[in-house]
Amino acid sequence: MDRIRIVGGNPLHGTIPISGAKNAALPLMIASLLTDDTLTLDNVPHLADVEQLIRILGNHGVDYSVNGRRERQQGGHGRTIHFTARSIVDTTAPYELVSKMRASFWVIGPLLARCHEARVSLPGGCAIGTRPVDLFIDGLRALGANIEIESGYAVASAKGGLVGARYAFPKVSVGATHVLMMAATLAKGETVLENAAREPEVVNLADCLNAMGAKISGAGTATIRIEGVDALHGARVQVIPDRIETGTFAMAVAMTGGEVVLEGARADLLENALDILRGTGTEITPLNHGIKVYRNGAGISPVDVTTEPFPGFPTDLQAQFMGLMTMAKGTSHITETIFENRFMHVQELARLGAKISLNGQTAVVEGVAKLKGAPVMATDLRASVSLVIAGLAAEGETVVNRVYHLDRGFERLEEKLGACGAVVERISG
Numbered sequence: 001m002d003r004i005r006i007v008g009g010n011p012l013h014g015t016i017p018i019s020g021a022k023n024a025a026l027p028l029m030i031a032s033l034l035t036d037d038t039l040t041l042d043n044v045p046h047l048a049d050v051e052q053l054i055r056i057l058g059n060h061g062v063d064y065s066v067n068g069r070r071e072r073q074q075g076g077h078g079r080t081i082h083f084t085a086r087s088i089v090d091t092t093a094p095y096e097l098v099s100k101m102r103a104s105f106w107v108i109g110p111l112l113a114r115c116h117e118a119r120v121s122l123p124g125g126c127a128i129g130t131r132p133v134d135l136f137i138d139g140l141r142a143l144g145a146n147i148e149i150e151s152g153y154a155v156a157s158a159k160g161g162l163v164g165a166r167y168a169f170p171k172v173s174v175g176a177t178h179v180l181m182m183a184a185t186l187a188k189g190e191t192v193l194e195n196a197a198r199e200p201e202v203v204n205l206a207d208c209l210n211a212m213g214a215k216i217s218g219a220g221t222a223t224i225r226i227e228g229v230d231a232l233h234g235a236r237v238q239v240i241p242d243r244i245e246t247g248t249f250a251m252a253v254a255m256t257g258g259e260v261v262l263e264g265a266r267a268d269l270l271e272n273a274l275d276i277l278r279g280t281g282t283e284i285t286p287l288n289h290g291i292k293v294y295r296n297g298a299g300i301s302p303v304d305v306t307t308e309p310f311p312g313f314p315t316d317l318q319a320q321f322m323g324l325m326t327m328a329k330g331t332s333h334i335t336e337t338i339f340e341n342r343f344m345h346v347q348e349l350a351r352l353g354a355k356i357s358l359n360g361q362t363a364v365v366e367g368v369a370k371l372k373g374a375p376v377m378a379t380d381l382r383a384s385v386s387l388v389i390a391g392l393a394a395e396g397e398t399v400v401n402r403v404y405h406l407d408r409g410f411e412r413l414e415e416k417l418g419a420c421g422a423v424v425e426r427i428s429g
């Protein structure tokens with residue numbers, strides 16, 4: 001199993017290209033199931049989750065072809081992938097494929113909308129909480145689907161097709177918003193989704209569906225209206241830059257000091273996190289083509305943070321921010337409100353010398369003057385990268401084990417950090 005070895009202590013200087021967002025690319029790829037035409041996506045990151053979803057979509061009959069290898073080799077932005085689902089050859093998404101990642105469950109929406117039936121294994125994904133699917137089931141039932149859980153599968157049907165309805169999410173869910181929005185595009189009549197997720201990835205998906213002929217308004221607000229249409233057609237759509245990768249590298253610079261331009265990053269996708277970072281003493285300057293991040297030798301100020309649905313502070317940056325706070329000049333409180341088990345990095349950061357105690361869903365982080373390198377274990381995607389950036393700031397050698405988590409969500413991580421002066425290498429096997 002691959003490991004990442006880091007020798008910490010170097011400030012970061014240079015330019016890091018920001019990749020297309022994993023969490024935007026995945027639902028866009030799934031949207032290809034809604035049409036027999038070709039959906040072309042630009043700026044698709046090269047990640048294990050994307051490759052896995054290609055396999056899952058292939059099982060349903062989606063063909064794909066990839067361009068852009070040359071640009072990628074030259075450090076350019078992502079790949080262009082054409083997805084074509086001429087016909088759906090199988091409406092079952094089997095356990096072996098779906099159990100590896102959460103988002104694969106989302107095929108249930110388009111399959112039901114287009115084929116009026118779906119049999120989808122209950123999902124896997126990062127082990128950061130129980131992650132139920134009740135909202136998907138309730139929402140799709142509101143659109144007229146019959147759904148039962150049988151032997152670990154959601155078995156769904158909608159004879160005669162889905163029918164538009166009003167559905168108010170009892171809790172904000174990104175995935176359930178994606179799925180209901182996709183399902184409603186081909187339903188009869190109007191669907192109104194209330195208390196919908198407002199994440200930029202939802203807006204990216206709505207823009208994509210509209211480019212395919214859907215009639216969606218209000219994405220990015222809590223109320224989304226979808227007027228069902230008879231069919232969708234092909235389109236060409238750009239995956240938005242990854243705001244979590246952006247925030248992660250910004251926090252790395254805040255930890256190590258230095259100056260880095262995050263090329264292609266969009267400040268409007270993570271205003272809240274950038275404001276919080278400014279509060280720690282990090283200079284953040286939006287540029288035309290990205291964001292500049294700078295921290296001089298002065299210490300890191302502690303800032304309290306609570307994770308919230310967008311536009312609040314993202315749970316996917318909580319672990320990285322905790323890494324930063326371990327070196328602050330004082331105590332900070334980090335409260336996780338989205339996932340009940342997303343503090344697995346706490347004990348690993350402690351191996352590097354961090355002082356963190358847990359009080360329910362709040363971590364109390366007492367800053368220390370320095371971290372010291374140690375062997376650590378990656379437990380999930382964002383926890384893994386928090387250990388990498390903490391390792392960059394720690395004295396001496398840190399080895400992060402089980403890095404396959406990282407490959408799900410960070411494209412060319414070692415290469416990007418290495419180009420900015422970090423000593424970081426992958427040890428295979």
Ligand SMILES: CC(=O)N[C@H]1[C@@H](OP(=O)(O)OP(=O)(O)OC[C@H]2O[C@@H](n3ccc(=O)[nH]c3=O)[C@H](O)[C@@H]2O)O[C@H](CO)[C@@H](O)[C@@H]1O
Pocket residue numbers: 022023024026102103129130131132133134135136137171172173174175176315316338339340
């Ligand atoms: C691939 C992808 O885009 N993953 C992101 C997506 O995950 P995902 O879409 O799975 O996260 P949700 O927004 O659905 O989860 C939010 C909360 O709702 C709960 N819930 C969700 C569905 C449901 O049917 N019932 C229920 O109770 C979840 O357990 C969680 O407590 O949004 C999360 C929240 O920003 C991010 O951390 C993940 O990186």
Ligand SMILES: C=C(OP(=O)(O)O)C(=O)O
Pocket residue numbers: 023101102103124125126128316381382409
């Ligand atoms: C939790 C994440 O991914 P997933 O929802 O696919 O588990 C993540 O991207 O941080």
